[in-house]
Amino acid sequence: MLKSFIKISLLLAGVPLLACACGKDEGNGVRDEYISVYLSKDAEEPVTELSVPCAGGEFDLYVKSDIGFTTFWQDDKTTPWVSVKSVDADGDWSVIRLDVSPISSKCYYTRRTGTLTLNAPERYFGTFITLHQGLAARLSSDFSWLKYGSADPFDTSREQQFQKWTGTSQKWESTAYTEDGVQACYGKYGWFYIGDTKGTKADIITPYVNGLQKDSLLMVSFKAVAYTSEDGTPDLGKLRFEVLGGGVIMDYAEEGRTYMDIDLNNFSVEDPANVAKTMWNVKTCAYNVFLIATEKSPFTGDTQICLTTPDGNGKPNRVALDGIYIRKYTINEKVQDEDVFKANGGSGLDRITAGLPGEESDKTETL
Known part of the structure; x- marks a missing residue:
């Protein structure tokens, strides 16, 4: 559930978010697996990019998938500014709770970017979500x-x-x-x-x-x-x-x-x-x-x-x-x-x- 004190803006993909196959391919070139990420259970379109509040906080992402996956966060900072707090089952959904650090305690708003990977390594399969914080x-x-x-x-x-x-x-x-x-x-x-x-x-x-x-x-x-x-x-x-x-x-x-x-x-x-x-x-x-x-x-x-x-x-x-x-x-x-x-x-x-x-x-x- 999205925390009441957090609002996030999102860049909605123009096409449905399909998991990225990282290596092997099936004989017909089409993968049956899927990992789709949504802002809420009611959202019509999956997301590929999110803009998160400068003040930071917690918020949830909702995942539809027919395979198991692990999560991994990557950015170019010495100390990561996003962490995955939990991944819980909620009926047919998986709920990823993210903990986002404030952009700065000194009132700087320089834009930063990182990537959340949802990966099924044994299937050579994964999905990538880009997160932004701050302004250009x-x-x-x-x-x-x-x-x-x-x-x-x-x-x-x-x-x-x-x-x-x-x-x-x-x-x-x-x-x-x-x-x-x-x-x-x-x-x-x-x-x-x-x-x-x-x-x-x-x-x-x-x-x-x-x-x-x-x-x-x-x-x-x-x-x-x-x-x-x-x-x-x-x-x-x-x-x-x-x-x-x-x-x-x-x-x-x-x-x-x-x-x-x-x-x-x-x-x-x-x-x-x-x-x-x-x-x-x-x-x-x-x-x-x-x-x-x-x-x-x-x-x-x-x-x-x-x-x-x-x-x-x-x-x-x-x-x-x-x-x-x-x-x-x-x-x-x-x-x-x-x-x-x-x-x-x-x-x-x-x-x-x-x-x-x-x-x-x-x-x-x-x-």
Whole structure:
């Protein structure tokens, strides 16, 4: 029985799933044996591919077969992310219960794939089911190429202003809002921040990305947290998310809105010695924003994401940023990924994987 808290999307085969003969063949070239896998007992078509939720969990597959079989899982990870918990008889059916690991405890959604084999080795006969988890990335940046000074937000001695960034071929942009032409955008060790103690308006704009014009749905994930001064005084904590050049925010698709304002959490300074780690608590700093291409505003080759901290009117407005990803996903009859917009409850804080146990950050190195 499918667990109530798990939904899985599936790619239905265009033809019935026939077991793959792996070696010997009968004299007439046709095998009488069969192993067919279904999502439920009521399903009309067997499945060949499944897209499982990013948060993981247990779910069941239902098998019709006229021969005995064993199960085997294979992927390219050091630790397998799917295991077969049990195989039980249920009348004329066999029920395979799978245990799927969460894709990440750090709010990464990089797509991974593995294969479940149902095999009758003594008959040289088997069936293969492909499982996917996560989304394909159009843009990925964990900013590991930023290696300036310290990851400590209070150590500004060797941080680097935007114009002097090196180490990547990605063409990020930042706007200068002051007469001196200098952007208030500063690279740290593995992350960066926009804004300053004077409240200067600042932004970061993603590179142009090939292929977005082919997409209809995108999920933009990033980590953002507002600064807190060493004496405990919080910065402004405002961030505007905006899509430029085509596409609208899914939550406001009917009105065609291209921006949303976010009230950020400020990081804690209760443990000053470990603030470089605790500031990236994914429960309070990880965000997912969902975009859709509409008839009036489709995605184009000019589509970019702009993150802006507004003018602080003299008050500090620093925002730390990391892990900016643009991922595509598809919801249709032929190719289905998890409906992450629904799973997250719309745009905002990450509600899919942020509650899972795990370390907040490992970016504590210093040059």
